[in-house]
Amino acid sequence: MLHTLHSDALSVELRALGGALNRVVTRDASGGTDLVLGHADDAHRAASTAYLGALVGPVANRIAGGRFVLDGHEHQLARNDRGNTLHGGPDGFSTRRWTFVEAGPDAATLALAWADPAGGMPGRFAASVTYRLRGPELSHAIAVATDTPTLAAPCLHPYFNLAGAGTIHDHILSVRAGRVVFTDATSLPAGDPVAVAGTPFDLRGGVRLGDVMAADHPQIAAAAGLDHAYLLDPGDGPAATLTDPASGRRVEVWTDQPSIQVFTGVTLSGDTAGLGGTPYPAFGGVALEAQQVPNAANRPEFGSIRIDADHPFRSTTRYLFTLV
C-alpha cells in the first residue's frame, strides 16, 4: 500500500510498511530527481537493515544491552545489534504495516497499534505520523500514546542524496551543534558529550562530507565516517543544512528534537535493492535523524523519554528543500 503527495515542487511517496517516506522526487523538466533513498518494493524494504526513510521506534537508535529500569523495574528487550537493541528491536515500528487513516493530495496520516510483549517493551502503543507537503516543504508530526508507563523516542530515518545518484562525498553539511556523543565499538554512545570545536566533528560552518570522512580521527575511522549523535544548540535557523554544490539543491532540517544522528551510510552497499533496483553504494546517502539522544533510556542526563497515559510523545520535523 502506498500513497503519493504532490505539490508544485515535489512528489512524495509514502509506504504503509514502516510508515515510511519512500521517495521525494523533484517535479521539473528533467523528469525528476530522487532526493532520498527508498526501496522499489516492500519485499526489499522488509529484508533491509538500513531503515531507508522508515519510522523507527518506539525508541530510535541504541539501548545499551537492551536493558533499562523504569519506575524501579528492570526490563530486558530483545537485542538485534551487537548486544544492544537498535531502532525498536527486531519487531519495531519499522517492521510493521501502518494504516493510512487519511490520504489526501498534500497530507496523509498513518497509524499503528503496536505492542511487543515478546520483545519485552511494556505497554500498548498507539502511534501516528502525519506527513504534510506545502510547496518545497515536507513535514512530519509523530505522536505516540500508551496505556501504561513506558519509553518512546521514535524518529524518521531518511537518507538524503540531493544529486539523485552516486555518493554524498561532495555534499556540504552543517549542523548547529557544539557537542557530539562519541561511541564504543558497538556504536553505542559512550562517555560524556564532547565539544566539537577544533575537531573534525565541527560541522557548524558547513563542511564537505568527504573531507570529514577522510579526517584522521579514531572515532571517524571506527565508524568509517560519521555515525554520531549531534546535540543541537538552541538558536534560530535550521538544525542542519545539506547542500549539493553541483546542482545547487539544498535541504534544511528544522526540528523540535534535541539531537540529530548523522550517519554517512558505510553499510548501504550491503543492503537490499533501492529505488533503482540495485543496492545503493556505500556512502550513497546521508541519514539525518532528528531524535532524542541515543541511549537516553540509560542516561538520565540525556533527558527523559518516559511516556505514560497522560503524557504522550509528540514531535515535528520539517524539511525545507531549495530546488534549482
Ligand code: GAL
Ligand atoms: C543508524 C545507526 C547506524 C546504523 C543505521 C542503519 O541510525 O546509527 O549505526 O545502524 O542506522 O543501518
